[in-house]
Structures are given as C-alpha cells and as structure tokens.
Amino acid sequence: MDAEDIFRKISVGAKFNKQKFLVDAQRCNLLKNKPTLGPLLGKREKSPSPVADEVTVKESENEDQLTILGSIRVSEDGSISKKKKKKTSSSEKEAQMNQEKINRFRNQQKISVNGKDVPKPIETFEELVETYNISEDLLQNIKNAGYEYPTPIQMQAIPRRQILACAPTGSGKTAAFLIPIIHHLKGPRKLGFRAVIVSPTRELAKQTHRECLRLAEGQGLRVHIISKISQAIKKFGSNSSQKFDILITTPNRLVYLLKQDPPAISLKNVEWLIVDESDKLFEAGVKGFRDQLAVIYTSCENPSICRAMYSATHTPVVASWCRKNMHRLVGVTIGVRNTAADVVEQQLLFVGNEAGKLVAFRDIVKKGLTPPVLIFVQTKERAKELFNELIYDGINVDVIHADRTQLQRDNVVKSFRIGKIWILICTELMGRGIDFKGVNLVINYDFPPSAISYIHRIGRTGRAGRPGKAITFFTEDDSVNLRSIAQVMRDSGCEVPDYMLRMKKASKEVRKQLEKKAPKRDRISTVPLHELERQKKLLKRLKLKKKQEKGQSKDENNVLESKARKGSEKNTKDLPKQKSKKNKNKTNKLLSKKASKKLTMKKKTKNKILRNP
Structure with a gap:
C-alpha cells in the first residue's frame, strides 16, 4: 500500500468546502474555469464599483498574511508587522499604576x-x-x-x-x-x-x-x-x-x-x-x-x-x-481562612488514655512553664474535677465556668489579669474573643470538638504578634477530628506527621454530633476506683446517720421541752411570772449547747474519714 492509499482510507467521507475555503482552493488550483456566456450573448460586463475594488484589495492583502498572537502578522515575504495599539490617556495610566500599587500592598x-x-x-x-x-x-x-x-x-x-x-x-x-x-x-x-x-x-x-x-x-x-x-x-x-x-x-x-x-x-x-x-x-x-x-x-x-x-x-x-x-x-x-496565627507554636501530644493527660500535664509543670496558662476542658464537671486535682499541687490555680456567679467570674478574670492566678481552667466560654495579654501557653486538655473551636481556643495566645505556644492532648478516641486539626496546623506552618493527613474524613453527621454533644470521658482523678467506691459508701452511711440523729434529736428535744414545761408549771405556782421566763431561757440555752457539741463532733469524725479513707 502506498502513502496515497493510506491517506485515501483515512480521509474517507471528508469533503473540502470550496465556498468556505475559497482562497485556499484558488491557491491549489482546485477551481475549474467556467466559460462566461456574457460576450457570446452580446451582454456588457458591469465594471465593479471602487468600494468593491478596495475591499477585494484588502482581502487579497490579508489572504497572504498569517496572524500570530493576535496583534502580530507575518506576510509571505517573511516581514513582521504589528497592529498599532490604542493610545491610553495619562489619567488612565495613572489609575492603572495606582491600582497595581494597591494590589501589591x-x-x-x-x-x-x-x-x-x-x-x-x-x-x-x-x-x-x-x-x-x-x-x-x-x-x-x-x-x-x-x-x-x-x-x-x-x-x-x-x-x-x-x-x-x-x-x-x-x-x-x-x-x-x-x-x-x-x-x-x-x-x-x-x-x-x-x-x-x-x-x-x-x-x-x-x-x-x-x-x-x-x-x-x-x-x-x-x-x-x-x-x-x-x-x-x-x-x-x-x-x-x-x-x-x-x-x-x-x-x-x-x-x-x-x-x-x-x-x-x-x-x-x-x-x-x-x-x-x-x-x-x-x-x-x-x-x-x-x-x-x-x-x-x-x-x-x-x-x-x-x-x-x-x-x-x-x-x-x-x-x-x-x-x-x-x-x-x-x-x-x-491570610488563609480558618487558620491559626503563625506566631503560635502548635504541638499535638499523644497521651494514650484519660489518665495519661494528668501525667502529661504534671510532666510539663516539672519541666517548667511560664504563667499565665489557660487549660481548656469540654464540660464544667470536668473543669471542677481537674481543679480538685491540681489545687493540692502547690500551684495558683482557679476555675471559671457557667455555674459560677457573675461576681465570681469577674473576680477570677481580674485576678488572672493581675497575675494572682497562674493557671486558669475553663470551658468553651473563654474561647471566644477574650484578650488576656501575655498568655504564654494554652493546653487543650480535652480535644476540641471542631477545627473552628481549636482556632478560637489557641487564639488566646499569640495576641497582637506576640509569640505563644499551644499543646493539644489526644487519645485513641479522638481520631475523628484529628485530621481536620492537623490540617489547620499545617496551613499555619507547623510540622505535622503525614499519617494524620492521610486519615479518613469524618462524616458531616458525626461532626455535628460532636459539636452538639461532648464525647463521654473517664473521670479526672488519681484515686483508684475501689477507693472511690469505698468513699461513696462511707458518704452514704454518714447521710443515713445524719437522718437518724436528726430524728433522735427531735424526739429528745420534744421530751426535754415537755419536762421543762411541766417543771415550769410547778414552779410558777410558787414563783412569780418573771422567774418562769428566766427558767425557759436557761433550758433553751442548755439544749442549744448540747446540739452544737453533737454537730461539731460529727463534723470532726466526717473529716477524719475523708482524710484517711
């Protein structure tokens, strides 16, 4: 098979439109010259108008030229000609220059x-x-x-x-x-x-x-x-x-x-x-x-x-x-939407389980930290539990949550600003917009429910261009939102392990559930479970004893009052009315002294049990 045969097979069904590509057809001599009948019939050919002549001349000139990049034309001779651009006024040039400066800034x-x-x-x-x-x-x-x-x-x-x-x-x-x-x-x-x-x-x-x-x-x-x-x-x-x-x-x-x-x-x-x-x-x-x-x-x-x-x-x-x-x-x-400030040094710390969080925090304290420090937890109950654990560590710590009165919250915020409180435990309440100048460290004790929550939490440090640090504890149960928070960290210039970015995205339903309801977590406490159960049983016993003693004390008081009344009635026969009133006051005082002594003894026994369970 020749090249022509191959070309014929390839171009089967293809037609050349001679009317559409008239100029190319004339160059390739594809048009047949038809004989004109005008001279034979004695008809005069009309001379073309000068306007038509100009158009044909322009078309013939353009036919011999090839356009490159719109404004550049190349003729058959190889000479290059450029279209003349429209002249822009000086005011337009100034406006363009100003806009370029603004965009650059x-x-x-x-x-x-x-x-x-x-x-x-x-x-x-x-x-x-x-x-x-x-x-x-x-x-x-x-x-x-x-x-x-x-x-x-x-x-x-x-x-x-x-x-x-x-x-x-x-x-x-x-x-x-x-x-x-x-x-x-x-x-x-x-x-x-x-x-x-x-x-x-x-x-x-x-x-x-x-x-x-x-x-x-x-x-x-x-x-x-x-x-x-x-x-x-x-x-x-x-x-x-x-x-x-x-x-x-x-x-x-x-x-x-x-x-x-x-x-x-x-x-x-x-x-x-x-x-x-x-x-x-x-x-x-x-x-x-x-x-x-x-x-x-x-x-x-x-x-x-x-x-x-x-x-x-x-x-x-x-x-x-x-x-x-x-x-x-x-x-x-x-900057980039939904990213943290680049002056904040961010760190993800794996702690294994809930008990490992307290160990990790105490390890940070041993290594040394510069107050003021904010610690975020997911609920007010967990804030109270963490406060009860840290208050005995010799650290100036306090807690703020929705259960505290407005006066208490104001006093806590004021003392944290002054420097009386070194570590403040808080919930999402403090994660929005509040500016504590000079917060050096933010610890996400509980993993944030969303990337937006994470951005607002760690935004309490690194204010007004000052450097800051944020440490986020995470366990195996926090893998749902780990990818989104790792993405935020990477966008703000922090190093993140590759496996975190390769994790599967959480579905919208799961994310909404996490934002609405905080996940269930173990109690924050270093006391073993059997001791906690023992303490609960002791507290129940104490409550039962209190109820019984209250009932007995009421009965005793009633008996004593009845005896006092009988004695006073006998004495009133022989003594004037003023003396009977004095006796009543004496008996009431004696009863109140006995009751107060009993209460103090009960409190002391309760404190001993709580201290040495």
Missing part, C-alpha cells in the same frame, strides 16, 4: 477583598485625618491605646462599608469596628442608641466596653453595657431621657428588653449594627443565637443602617446570608 499584607468599589487600604493612622477627616482627639486616643501602626484588618475595614471580615485571632478586629463607629457618630445626640455591638458572652462584651471607653475618651459619647436587666428597663425605657449613643450587649439580654410590652428599648435610630464572633451567633439550636439575632436585625428599622460581621473563622452560612441581605457588601479576609 494588599498581597504583601495578605489582604484579599471581594466586592465593588472597594476603598484602598490605609498604611498609617495619620491617613485617616487626610482622607476621612477624623478628629485629632480620636487619633490621639488610638495612639494612647497602644496602636502604633494599623493591622491588616484595620487597614481595610476602617472605611465605612457593609463588611464581612475574617481575620486571625488577636489581629485587632475590635478596634477595626470601633474606630469608624466613633468617627461617624462624632458626638452625643438625644436620639437614643445609634450603634449596637452584639457579643456572644458577657466577658467579651465587657472587654469591648473597656476598649470603647478608651477610644471614645473626650468625644462625649455615652457608652452603655447591659449588666442587670432591672436597671436596663429603668434606664432605656420609654420614659428615659435617651442620653445614650453606643450599646454593647449579649443577644439574650437585648432580646428580653425588646420583647417587653411595651419594648423596654428602642433601636429605630441605630446606624451601626456590629455582630462580633458572627459564626457563633449564627449557630442554630440550643447553643446558638440565630433566633435572637433575627429579632435584633428586624428591630433595627433605619434604612441607612450599616451592618458588619466580624469573626476569626469563616462559615458558609454567614457568607450566604450576608450576600443576600447586605447591600454593596465587601468581603475582607486576612
């Missing part, structure tokens, strides 16, 4: 933005005076608060826009939304609340309140926080003088005031609505605040309101809601 600061007409980021706080005309007093307050240079989130978020911001823990998000609020409100007015900041916990709300007072000093703005509802109803009700501007609160307390009849607070003139830790507030269910947030959102009726959502972690639920409900939304993300 954003890339350096790891700022990514989404939206239309996004304002350029500021590089120094002094630019706020030039571009946004903020007052010199506010600029001085910013410097007095310790802010020398703006952080990346402050660079992009300070201009007034509806914003969805995601920035790492300790990156200055609080100042990023407080500065534009204080600048925009300018001064006090008798219009009621014009800015509302919603936080998930009372501790975080108090921290925001302190920061707002520092930045608003000398501005005349009235900043309030709802501490007691009874006082709030009197302060903010319809009969109040409306001498307030900024409200910082938790969602439950604000919703309670809004649902009063008539409402105990008005949000009609609110110009700013800030949702701090938005991913937590958007959670549904018992632990979430989505229903309360909906009530607050509908109560803010001002059409020109500016809303902003801030958090260290990004969730698709918040993002989709913001895109639907917020006009001209600007999305700002600092």
Whole structure:
C-alpha cells in the first residue's frame, strides 16, 4: 500500500468546502474555469464599483498574511508587522499604576477583598485625618491605646462599608469596628442608641466596653453595657431621657428588653449594627443565637443602617446570608481562612488514655512553664474535677465556668489579669474573643470538638504578634477530628506527621454530633476506683446517720421541752411570772449547747474519714 492509499482510507467521507475555503482552493488550483456566456450573448460586463475594488484589495492583502498572537502578522515575504495599539490617556495610566500599587500592598499584607468599589487600604493612622477627616482627639486616643501602626484588618475595614471580615485571632478586629463607629457618630445626640455591638458572652462584651471607653475618651459619647436587666428597663425605657449613643450587649439580654410590652428599648435610630464572633451567633439550636439575632436585625428599622460581621473563622452560612441581605457588601479576609496565627507554636501530644493527660500535664509543670496558662476542658464537671486535682499541687490555680456567679467570674478574670492566678481552667466560654495579654501557653486538655473551636481556643495566645505556644492532648478516641486539626496546623506552618493527613474524613453527621454533644470521658482523678467506691459508701452511711440523729434529736428535744414545761408549771405556782421566763431561757440555752457539741463532733469524725479513707 502506498502513502496515497493510506491517506485515501483515512480521509474517507471528508469533503473540502470550496465556498468556505475559497482562497485556499484558488491557491491549489482546485477551481475549474467556467466559460462566461456574457460576450457570446452580446451582454456588457458591469465594471465593479471602487468600494468593491478596495475591499477585494484588502482581502487579497490579508489572504497572504498569517496572524500570530493576535496583534502580530507575518506576510509571505517573511516581514513582521504589528497592529498599532490604542493610545491610553495619562489619567488612565495613572489609575492603572495606582491600582497595581494597591494590589501589591494588599498581597504583601495578605489582604484579599471581594466586592465593588472597594476603598484602598490605609498604611498609617495619620491617613485617616487626610482622607476621612477624623478628629485629632480620636487619633490621639488610638495612639494612647497602644496602636502604633494599623493591622491588616484595620487597614481595610476602617472605611465605612457593609463588611464581612475574617481575620486571625488577636489581629485587632475590635478596634477595626470601633474606630469608624466613633468617627461617624462624632458626638452625643438625644436620639437614643445609634450603634449596637452584639457579643456572644458577657466577658467579651465587657472587654469591648473597656476598649470603647478608651477610644471614645473626650468625644462625649455615652457608652452603655447591659449588666442587670432591672436597671436596663429603668434606664432605656420609654420614659428615659435617651442620653445614650453606643450599646454593647449579649443577644439574650437585648432580646428580653425588646420583647417587653411595651419594648423596654428602642433601636429605630441605630446606624451601626456590629455582630462580633458572627459564626457563633449564627449557630442554630440550643447553643446558638440565630433566633435572637433575627429579632435584633428586624428591630433595627433605619434604612441607612450599616451592618458588619466580624469573626476569626469563616462559615458558609454567614457568607450566604450576608450576600443576600447586605447591600454593596465587601468581603475582607486576612491570610488563609480558618487558620491559626503563625506566631503560635502548635504541638499535638499523644497521651494514650484519660489518665495519661494528668501525667502529661504534671510532666510539663516539672519541666517548667511560664504563667499565665489557660487549660481548656469540654464540660464544667470536668473543669471542677481537674481543679480538685491540681489545687493540692502547690500551684495558683482557679476555675471559671457557667455555674459560677457573675461576681465570681469577674473576680477570677481580674485576678488572672493581675497575675494572682497562674493557671486558669475553663470551658468553651473563654474561647471566644477574650484578650488576656501575655498568655504564654494554652493546653487543650480535652480535644476540641471542631477545627473552628481549636482556632478560637489557641487564639488566646499569640495576641497582637506576640509569640505563644499551644499543646493539644489526644487519645485513641479522638481520631475523628484529628485530621481536620492537623490540617489547620499545617496551613499555619507547623510540622505535622503525614499519617494524620492521610486519615479518613469524618462524616458531616458525626461532626455535628460532636459539636452538639461532648464525647463521654473517664473521670479526672488519681484515686483508684475501689477507693472511690469505698468513699461513696462511707458518704452514704454518714447521710443515713445524719437522718437518724436528726430524728433522735427531735424526739429528745420534744421530751426535754415537755419536762421543762411541766417543771415550769410547778414552779410558777410558787414563783412569780418573771422567774418562769428566766427558767425557759436557761433550758433553751442548755439544749442549744448540747446540739452544737453533737454537730461539731460529727463534723470532726466526717473529716477524719475523708482524710484517711
């Protein structure tokens, strides 16, 4: 078989469209010259128009040229010709150059933005005076608060826009939304609340309140926080003088005031609505605040309101809601979403089982640790158990959880800030937004229920660029979420074993169950099980004895009282009334002394049993 035969077999059924590829057909002489009938019939051929001549000339010129990369043409001679580009004006060139500078600066600061007409980021706080005309007093307050240079989130978020911001823990998000609020409100007015900041916990709300007072000093703005509802109803009700501007609160307390009849607070003139830790507030269910947030959102009726959502972690639920409900939304993300700060040294430590956690912690203490230290556990019961174990180790340790009163929690936080407490045991309550300056170590005693929880927990250290360390204990039962947390660690630049990243992903149902319900764990205790059972039995016996003794003491008291009455009746016949009263008092005193002696003896025996079981 020749090459021609092979080509024929390959090209069977292929046709050459001579009309479509007329130029190529003419070059290859594939067209047959048909005889014209015009001269034979005596008809004159019409001369083509000059416009048609020009078109054919241009087409013939273009036919002999080959285009390369759009603007470059190569003729048959081999000469190269380029198309002339349109001349751009000097103003367009300047705009392009400025945009390139802005994009380069954003890339350096790891700022990514989404939206239309996004304002350029500021590089120094002094630019706020030039571009946004903020007052010199506010600029001085910013410097007095310790802010020398703006952080990346402050660079992009300070201009007034509806914003969805995601920035790492300790990156200055609080100042990023407080500065534009204080600048925009300018001064006090008798219009009621014009800015509302919603936080998930009372501790975080108090921290925001302190920061707002520092930045608003000398501005005349009235900043309030709802501490007691009874006082709030009197302060903010319809009969109040409306001498307030900024409200910082938790969602439950604000919703309670809004649902009063008539409402105990008005949000009609609110110009700013800030949702701090938005991913937590958007959670549904018992632990979430989505229903309360909906009530607050509908109560803010001002059409020109500016809303902003801030958090260290990004969730698709918040993002989709913001895109639907917020006009001209600007999305700002600092660094990689859902990652920890790169200044935190992270470590995963395998401890085998629950008993190994206490051994590992005491080993860390022996090697030496620099306080202050935060220890996270999953429930308040486990927090109490760990506190009872560590209190006898000679360490200044305390515990904070939801069962403690607000006064106790405030005192614990204050003493931890001062340095009286070295180690603070806490639950997820303290994992959101609270800024303890100088926390050197965070220990996840119980494995976090999700990657988001892990990011917020370890975010209590490494604040404002300071270095920190986070150690996470894990057992064989914690393998469900191990892969997701190892991924977070790798994204933030930490070394992680390869086998952790190769583990299977947990299903959505399993992850949701872990977030809702904490897994069952063994009791935190160094006392053996048989001794614990023995102590329980002893306590039961003591309780039974107490009940029996109470019954006996009541019977004895009744007998003694009856005897005393009979004796007093006999004596009253011979003695005056005043003496009978004195006798009664004496008998009562004797009875009370006997009862108190018995109680003290019982307490002593109980303490001896507990000390030496």
